[in-house]
Amino acid sequence: MIILGIDPGLAIVGLGLIDAKNRTDVEVIEWLTIETAARLPVSERILEIHKDLGAFLDETKPELVVIEKLFFETNVRTAxxxxxxxxxxxxxxxxxxxxxxxxxPLQLKSGITGDGSADKKQVQSMVVQILKLKQIPKPDDAADALALAVYGALTNERER
Amino acid sequence: MIILGIDPGLAIVGLGLIDAKNRTDVEVIEWLTIETAARLPVSERILEIHKDLGAFLDETKPELVVIEKLFFETNVRTAxxxxxxxxxxxxxxxxxxxxxxxxxPLQLKSGITGDGSADKKQVQSMVVQILKLKQIPKPDDAADALALAVYGALTNERER
Known part of the structure; x- marks a missing residue:
């Protein structure tokens, strides 16, 4: 099953694509980011994100998209x-x-590491291990996206 | 010039369409709302909004869209x-x-009534007068959308 994790953003969208054969056989396909320039109006930035992501979905045909729910407490403008x-x-x-x-974010931490109080580093280490990577993918947005995709693979397997 | 005012929302989107010949000759074409059911997942609700609004834009071909900038201080979830x-x-x-x-919202109040501290009622009364309506359009979302469109007509005229 092809699963795409997406770390949403206006300046940078993280994408992590994996192939989940089963819970223990999960392979990374690729990770990348879509970035938009801050000098552009928001209307053009979202147009670009929608177009680039659409092209990526058409090309890679994921069967599940996993996206983070946002929780913001401080900066409403960013939210x-x-x-x-x-x-x-x-x-x-x-x-x-x-x-x-x-x-x-709590479900992600808990689902990947078994511990809802895990930090980002622990989540990323676990993702590296599951995907048999040599190191933590860069940038963070792509690493987070891969973690979301891995969560999708684990959850999906549980529900089979 | 056909101008569409849009009062954005997830449950209800207000649309107000006007024909602005010049600053003093502004006619209402129509107003309506797009509504989505709270029981549906957000992904389906935004799909419906995008599809319905797209069809409306294709049909009415506005030359300018005026949309309110959001300011929320209390409810981040709603924001x-x-x-x-x-x-x-x-x-x-x-x-x-x-x-x-x-x-x-400040620009809207000030632009329509000349007074940034005007309340919603004052803005709506002014809009009724400019558009030569018999009463304030219902619901509020549509009335707000018409106010946005009228603002577009006034601003646009000033810039000519």
Whole structure:
């Protein structure tokens, strides 16, 4: 099963694509980011994200998209920018009939490491181990996206 | 000039369409709302908004879209929901190359009534007068959308 993890953002969207044969046989396919320039109006930035992500979905045909639910407490401005981007990201998947799994940061930590209080480093180490990578993928947004995809693989297996 | 005002939302999107011949000759064409059911997943709701708004834009061909900038101080959850919807709303306009004017609630009040401390009622009364309506359009979302469109007409005239 091809699973795409997406770390949403307006400036940078992390994408992590994996092939999950089963819970213990999970292979990375690729990871990348979509980036948009801050000098552009938001309307153009979301247009670019929607178009680039759409092309990526058409090319890679994931069967499941896993996206992080946002929790912001401090910066509402950032929350709204990221949410606008998240809207067009979810739209691109919906338009293609791809199921979307939304998970919280707590679910991600707990699902990957078994410990909801794990830090980002622990989550990433576990992802490196599961995907048999040599090191933590860069940038962070791509590493987070891969973690989301791995979560999808683990959950999906559990539900079979 | 056909101008569309949009009051963004996830549950209800207000649309107000006007024909602005010049600053003093502004006619309402129609107003309506796009509504989505709370029981549906957000991914389906934004898909519906994007599709319905897209069809409306294709049918009415506005030359300018005026949309409110969001300011939330209390409910981040609502801010994020509305922002996701706002993302796909802006996308629908961007995809068609329609210019988007984003204005703050303060700009709207001040632009319509000449007084940034005006309340919603005063703004709506002024809009009724400018558009020569018999009463304030219902629901509020549609009335707000018409106010945004009128703002676009006034601003645009000033810039000519």
């Amino acid at each position: 709204m920018d990221v949410s606008q981007a998240r809207g067009v990201i979810m739209l691109a998947a919906s338009e293609r009939g791809i199921p979307i799994l939304e998970i919280t | 994020m929901d509305v922002s996701q919807a706002r993302g796909v709303i802006m996308l629908a306009a961007s995809e068609r190359g329609i210019p988007i004017l984003e204005i703050t």
